[in-house]
Amino acid sequence: MIMINKGFCSNDEVWKGLEQYPDGTELLWKNILYKLVSSDDALSKKTGKRSLVLEPLGKFVEPKRNEKCFCKSNKKYKKCCLKKWSRC
Numbered sequence: 001m002i003m004i005n006k007g008f009c010s011n012d013e014v015w016k017g018l019e020q021y022p023d024g025t026e027l028l029w030k031n032i033l034y035k036l037v038s039s040d041d042a043l044s045k046k047t048g049k050r051s052l053v054l055e056p057l058g059k060f061v062e063p064k065r066n067e068k069c070f071c072k073s074n075k076k077y078k079k080c081c082l083k084k085w086s087r088c
Contacts, residue, residue, distance in 0.1 A: 004028070018052055026057070033057040 004021070006014050006029040014029055018036060025036040034054040063070055069080035 014054075015052070019050055027054060028060055029054075031060050033060045 004018075004025060004027045006027060008030055014027075018025075018027075021036055023036060023038050027034045027036055033056070035057055037053045037055050039051040039053045063077045065076070065078040065082065067077055069075050069077045071081055073080050
């Protein structure tokens with residue numbers, strides 16, 4: 001599973017570089033977790049470029065240090081994704 005943390009950047013900044021990631025990539029932006037999905041609209045078929053949509057999955061609640069990690073790795077959060085997802 002690929003996860004990207006965009007923090008609190010602007011709307012325009014969120015979309016930069018996302019076309020390189022596959023569908024299903026999870027993206028954290030403004031404390032909401034999204035899933036990256038390709039859209040099958042008429043414009044993308046006409047231009048041949050991939051249209052991207054961010055599907056909201058829900059609010060991101062950061063686990064406590066000693067809880068199991070949300071990425072389902074069976075590791076504690078502090079040993080797994082703390083540095084990648086922490087707001088500090």
